[in-house]
Amino acid sequence: MSLIFAAAADASEAAKAASYVDWWGVISNIGTVMSMLAGLFFIMAGTIGVLRLPDFYTRLHAAGMTDTLGAELILLALIFQCDNLQMVLKLLLVAFFLLVTSPTATHAVAHAAYRAGLRPLLGEYRAPTLDEDAS
Template sequence: MTVTEIILLIRDIASIALMATGLVFVLAGALGVLRLPDFFTRMHAAGVTDTLGAELIVFSLILQAGFTLLAAKLLLVGFILFLTSPTATHAVANAAHRAGEKPLLSRFHPKHPRDREGDA
């Protein structure tokens, strides 16, 4: 095994690790958007996806692309996502707040369906 092969292997492993972590964050964000109780809490779950998950996946792809012009383009896409996603989140939140959307402010802790059956 030559040195180049080892470097390529390390690059592939790092890329796979970054990709897997990013996918976990993206899927968790999507699940959170489905499961959380009200609009303002769902907004947080969407934030997980947009900040860290997207950046990790973009960095993983940059590792795959190597030191080329394509990597610079990917970096630009990541930068634009990094700039726009919090701005869009704030815009949605601000619009909802101004439109009089009331956030849920009490503790939300529903019992598991199995436990509820046990109570009844």
């Protein structure tokens, strides 16, 4: 993209080329910084949630949700920094597989823990059994 802008600037006027600003670079750097910071926030929030929440299912909630969103945001930040199409496609492939496999693994862990008899901390409420869920 920057090559197209540079070629257009060279072809139109030489005077404008002296004050040429790489706007695509500026925009991609801003996008990288913003989505990387958001992704790092979600990653660290998930880690602190896994460390400090009281119950297995709440820890699962923290890790499963924030890891998926944080991973996608960090991969988006890296996609902004790519300079060829091959890297973009590879990172999109990684993002797709993380988006498919991470909630599936979280669901599998939750279901296995529930079937093994691990009860959530609910206070006065009662968790439904698997038969009630099925019907």
